[in-house]
Amino acid sequence: MNIILETLAIFFIKILLVTLALIAIIRALKSPESSKNSSKKQLNISVVNDELKSFATVISEVSLEKKTFKKLKKHLDKKKHTDKPKAFLLTFEGDMQASKTKELKDEISAILTIANADDEVIIRINSAGGSVSQYGYAASQLERIRQAKIPLTACIDKVGASGGYMMACVADTINAAPFAMVGSIGVWMGIPNFNDLMKKNHIDWEEITAGDHKRNLSLLGKVTHEDRLQAQQQADLIHQQFREHIAAYRPTLDIDQVSDGTVWLGKQALAHGLVDHIATSDEYIQTICSTKMVMKLNMESKKSLVQKYLQGQCSSLSKTLMHFISSWKAS
Numbered sequence: 001m002n003i004i005l006e007t008l009a010i011f012f013i014k015i016l017l018v019t020l021a022l023i024a025i026i027r028a029l030k031s032p033e034s035s036k037n038s039s040k041k042q043l044n045i046s047v048v049n050d051e052l053k054s055f056a057t058v059i060s061e062v063s064l065e066k067k068t069f070k071k072l073k074k075h076l077d078k079k080k081h082t083d084k085p086k087a088f089l090l091t092f093e094g095d096m097q098a099s100k101t102k103e104l105k106d107e108i109s110a111i112l113t114i115a116n117a118d119d120e121v122i123i124r125i126n127s128a129g130g131s132v133s134q135y136g137y138a139a140s141q142l143e144r145i146r147q148a149k150i151p152l153t154a155c156i157d158k159v160g161a162s163g164g165y166m167m168a169c170v171a172d173t174i175n176a177a178p179f180a181m182v183g184s185i186g187v188w189m190g191i192p193n194f195n196d197l198m199k200k201n202h203i204d205w206e207e208i209t210a211g212d213h214k215r216n217l218s219l220l221g222k223v224t225h226e227d228r229l230q231a232q233q234q235a236d237l238i239h240q241q242f243r244e245h246i247a248a249y250r251p252t253l254d255i256d257q258v259s260d261g262t263v264w265l266g267k268q269a270l271a272h273g274l275v276d277h278i279a280t281s282d283e284y285i286q287t288i289c290s291t292k293m294v295m296k297l298n299m300e301s302k303k304s305l306v307q308k309y310l311q312g313q314c315s316s317l318s319k320t321l322m323h324f325i326s327s328w329k330a331s
Helices: 002-029 032-040 048-063 066-078 099-110 132-147 161-168 195-200 225-249 266-271 281-288 305-330
Strands: 041-048 086-092 120-126 152-156 159-161 173-176 181-183 261-263 291-302
Touching: 041 048, 048 099, 048 266, 048 291, 086 099, 086 281, 099 132, 099 291, 120 161, 120 281, 132 152, 132 161, 132 225, 152 159, 152 161, 152 281, 159 161, 161 181, 161 225, 173 266, 181 266, 261 266
Parallel strands: 086 120, 086 291, 120 152, 152 173, 159 181
Antiparallel strands: 041 291, 181 261
16 A cells, blocks of 8 residues: 555656646746747748649659640749639647637738638648637637638648537538548546545645635545536536537537537548538648639747747656656556
């Protein structure tokens, strides 16, 4: 028993140290000096049509006779796309806190200064969800595009589940790759509780709250049956709002059938009405390049060398923390 407790203590001390280091780094990144640097933003833009034309030129130069290549190159050089309607391509790589929302907000603001109803916004979403408030905010950013009457297409190549689907369903059209994971329309709430373990080791935890339903789930305090019921009611309320959000944008969907938390692959998602077409984002983008000028946008905050170093350390410590947790599960 003592060996188990000793192992458990060492494990949690390691987690505590790594967590404290992460907190210190995050605070440093959010310091006033860091905020000054992050306010300096740069919008990077590349034209996908030009990239594809460049590929065609390189391959043709190698594979065709000089005479034929010259004719083709002359033809490609004549093709102009600046007078075509524009398609703005965005990419959203999600995490638990939807931390890319800040960049997404700025990218959408930039688009709305120039786009019109003849244009289109395409967003590639790769996310398994996370914080409901953070993903709700990210979905609200996409709603700005719909309100501006600009067609919005969401593409799910790998994962568009839970909060990721909360974002995707705002689009006029959803494309999904055949093996993309789609759905997970549900709510999860969970936290480890060490109250019984502490009692066995004669450790008391005093917790004071004001309000009957304040902090129903506690890491160290006792969780009562009433606490669990209240947490369940909160989860049910969030789930209902999630369902209503999806139903508002996809009214033909049988929301009762698809909102049990199940995750479907692309073709199954199509059969259930969660997506509209089976296609990868690359396939869709290459198709519309013939009729639109596709502009890839990426908003970046200029970072100092110190910020870059700290972010690298933060990423490294996060991996270390996950390694500790994985090794504990394995043991």
